[in-house]
Amino acid sequence: MIGRERAEALSPVPVGEELLPGYRVVALMAHGRRLDTYDAVDEDRDCRVVVKLLREDRRHDPRVVASVLQEGRLVTSLAHPHLVRGLAAFEVPAPAMVLETLTGATLGALVEDRPLAATDVAQLGLQLVSVLGYLHRRDWLHLDLKPANVVVQHGRAVLLDLSLAGRPGAGRPGAGTRGYLSPEQALGQGLSPASDVFGLGVTLHECLTGELPFGDEATWESRRRWPLVHRRLPRRPDVLPDGVPREMSDLLAGCLSLDPADRPDLGRVKDVCTALAE
Template sequence: MKLRRRDEDALGTGTLAAGEEVLPGYRVVALLAHGRRVDTYDVWSEHRQCRCVVKILREDRRDDPRVRDAVLLEGRLLRDLTHPHLVRGYEVHDHPAPAMVLETLTGATLAALVDDGPLGAGDVALLGLQLSSVLGYLHREGWLHLDVKPANVVVEEGRTTLIDLSLVDTPGSGRPGAGTRGYLAPEQARGEGLSSATDIWGLGVTLVEALTGEMPYGDEATWDSRRRIPVVHRRAPRPPRPLTSVPRELDELLRTCLSQDPAARPRLDDVRAILSPLAGEAAGTR
């Protein structure tokens, strides 16, 4: 998994230097990210004789049982669930700390690609087909992703891979506000009524951003229940404007995906039915 390395000054204590062993048989090549829960490393695997990625619970979070359980759950799911558009997990460890070993992806994140310029409608349709395929698989396995966004999508030569199951949960209730601002569905902000429609919302936001370079509700799409946001931002964002530069059926699909009422959003089968002809010869998932 190829991620952007953060500024050295922003890195916290307890991280490992190149050459140190993060897990038995896995030596650090570079620190890729110092996140709120985990440190992510580019590593060399002595057993596999190749580069891998290790996500390991941060030293200062190891006494929190909720966080420990979440990291172990993510690792087990990525190890046990198999889909061509889901990052592959190799191993899960609970010593010296909860950790997972993942495949290395050599593509760029969708976020980085969109920074270089919006994608065309055909490419976005193919992207949507592949994401709807893996989301449907997760849903049939009983899980919701709950953090679909361009930074969690890696693209290489037309192949899309969904990464990061750190917020994965089952349908029903969840922690209010858990998710990424701007990609958060209204019911996700409230922490109740989570369903497959919640991931449809994230898919819709992601595809609109890929098409336009902009988030349809802006990065302050906090909804009324995001208590940690100042009161001045606690307002429901306006509905997104029509996308006049894309086929009408794609515009209508995406705006329906962004309906504030989860029941009004399309099913993944409906999403695929509309996107398939728009993707042309590339309609099949790769």
């Protein structure tokens, strides 16, 4: 049974208390496995911000600390209209980062309400291609693209959460979100821009249909190299609603290819989405 002092130490910082120097708590937004996310007031900028603070019980794990510090460095050094803006990063008194407050709804919430039209999905695809290309040109992969990590604010899609961002090559096997991660992410081998293209394909497919192409619990057999096999019988990923242009259907089928070599590059995704968005 957890001790009283320990329990108090793990409790959220109370409303009105200083979270970090110059930042006071408005409300706890989320209590995650690694990070607590707060709505806070930035006293210097005199505005509301989001603060992601490493939980006290995870601060002795070097791998977790390094991951949070990397995310803080990335989000404060990268700047793109479709990427959440980082305002500050902290190593002491605790690993943390300060982000802009976004007032829109997540793409996941919008899709849960109703699927999007093909022209809207094409516009969304163009915005996500733009930010993914920006990351890729700097040799970073996002590796966790999904509707819950996209906020739509006045028609502008903003990509969130660089906690799993990594370099091409090898990575931690299974890092990602079930239903969205690519087969090579399950293996932790051969990560490339094509891995994000897979996540983009899943996301756009879900926006059109309201469902994930391989199911919401889909994962991949990680004990083999090739051919990769699905742990569950997948639905056909090319079954889309009537009225979806053939070009979009073919594009998504390519993005969802199990072999990364068969997936289109972002340039091809951009060309198709540009034609369909007009």
